[in-house]
Amino acid sequence: MPAPRAGDEPELLAAAQAGDARAAHRLGKLYAQHGERAAAKHWWERAAAGGNVDSAYNLGIWHEKHGSLEEAVTWYEAAASTGDAEAATNLATLLLEQRGDPEAARKWFEIAAAAGSRAAARRLALMCEESGELGTAREWHRRAAADGDVASAHDLGFLAYCAGDDAETLHWWECAARGGHAESAYCLGLFLDATRDPEGAEAYYRLAAKSEHPGAASRLGGVALSRGDLRTARGWFEQAAAAGRACDQRMAGFVCVELGDTAAASHWFGRAAASGDPEAAYNYGLLLIAEFGDFAGGRHFFRQAAQAGHHEAAVELGGLLSAAGEHGEAQIWLSDPPPPAWARPAEPELTARAELAAAAIARGGGVPPSVADMVEVLSTWDVVTRPLHDHSDVVAWLVARSGVHLSAVEHLASVRGTLLRPGSAPWPGQGELQHVLTTARDLRRRLGVR
Incomplete structure (x- = not known):
């Protein structure tokens, strides 16, 4: 419908008073543009009574901002019942967030998604995730992602990662990263590090760092440090440190010490210590x-x-x-x-697995265990089993050498396996990880590993 132009008032007023619903709708828009809310509402009510769906939708917005929830629901429902996807999405959002009625909200989100609303498809996907309907959640995420929603593509990558589906993980994180989703580019870098593709990982860290992703900057700092390029490492660590990351403030301090810049080192150590x-x-x-x-x-x-x-x-x-x-x-x-x-440097693939596990747990609404604790569990297993050539019965070998109880070593092996092979078991919680961390430290103590 064409927007009203300056000078249209007499013509629109005459037509609207004669019962022209389109003219009444345009007249309401004109009054709304002038900030005359009451007059806009009056003419939209006249237009909606004449069957104008856009006016019914506008009245829903009007009452959501200036009127009552009940009136907003009534008008959105009037527009949504004609197949208007935006009205159905707004109605569902009100029912979910204001009325707390997820069942009714889901019905309208489904109607809106079927009518082509990408936003509704994404909301449905998230609702299904919360209720544990992961298969249905994937379908709605796919609809949203196919329509260009990079957040849903990112979520599909995480759902695939948690299920242990590497091909789907790569596909969806690549889609989201190409769409400009920095977190997906970073997660894809972690995934490639975890699967021992450091060159591919670096490329995606650089892509994420273009959007000033602090985690990517930190990883790139580590890459530069491994190459002995202290000045480049300093730049990346300081970029990550500026985002408030204490671990990167500390690393920036270390690099500045190596470069002989004690004033900068003092600055970064001081900030990290204050955190x-x-x-x-x-x-x-x-x-x-x-x-x-x-x-x-x-x-x-x-x-x-x-x-x-x-x-x-x-x-x-x-x-x-x-x-x-x-x-x-x-x-x-x-x-x-x-x-x-525990101060041994960890392999990049182990720190990457730990970061991905923490992100997956947090995304699912849980409180993730410490990344450092997960890295310690993974690194401990690698170190204490290094002398063993045949890993076919590693648990029995560790029990025999250390004297740690069989069930404790089996539990440690199980949690390690979950972190390295997502989808094989539920993610560990904080309490479970602390339990196996105690076992890992006991193993190191008994085997004389420092």
Whole structure:
């Protein structure tokens, strides 16, 4: 319907007063453009009474903003019952979000999706996911993705990943990444890292980094660091650090130390320490003492790190306190320091699997376990089984060598398998992961692995 033009008022008014529904609708639009809401409502009601669907839809919007929920539902329903997809989508959204009636909302979302609404297809997919109807959810996501919805393509990639379908995972994350979805490009990079394709992973990290994805910048920083390119690594880590990521602020600090820029290193270690990162606090303490002779500041940050369970910080703090004659507190830290943390560098495929698992758990509404804890579980298994040439009965071999109970080692193996082969079992929760992490640390202690 053509938009009203300036100067049309007399002509439209005459036609509308004579019962022309189209003219009444256009007159309502003209009044709405001038900010005369009451007059717009009046003429849209006249037009809707004459069968104008657009006016019924506009009245739904009018009442949603200025009137009552019940009136908005009535008018949206009047427009939606004629097959108007937008009205059906708005109606379903009101029924779901304002009335809390998912059953009625689903009915109208289905009508809207059948009429071609991409937004309705996506909402249906998400509703089906929440109710556990994953097959139906995939169908609605496919409809939305086929119509260009990159968020649904991204979600299809995750559903496929969680089901262990590698081909579908690649297909949908590639579709979303090509459509400009930075998170999909990053996830595809992780997936390729997890399947040992570092060149392909790097290409997708670069694609995600163009949209300033901090995780991609962090990964690219690691790639540059592995090549000995400290200046490039610094640029990537600082980009990720600027997004508030404490782990990347710490890494930026390390690289700046290597480059001899102690002022920048102090800045990044300080920011990470302020976020509660114990490793950064420890290194900030070292930097303050070594470069600036600030023993009071060093002691402050050693204490912060030690209280968070950092072994080396506790030992350094004990040494400083002893030198200052504060032997009582020094003895507390030196006699019973926190146990050393697991500090072995992890393989990229293991950190990638852990990140994908955390993202999948969070996307499903759960609270993901720590990525670092998942990496420790995966890395521990790799390290303690490295001497074994025949892995056909690795569990029995570990039990015989370590003395750890069979059921604990089997549980550790099961959780490891789930992280490496998604779809083989449900994702582990925080409690379960802490349980197997205890087993992993017990294995390392008994086998003398540090």
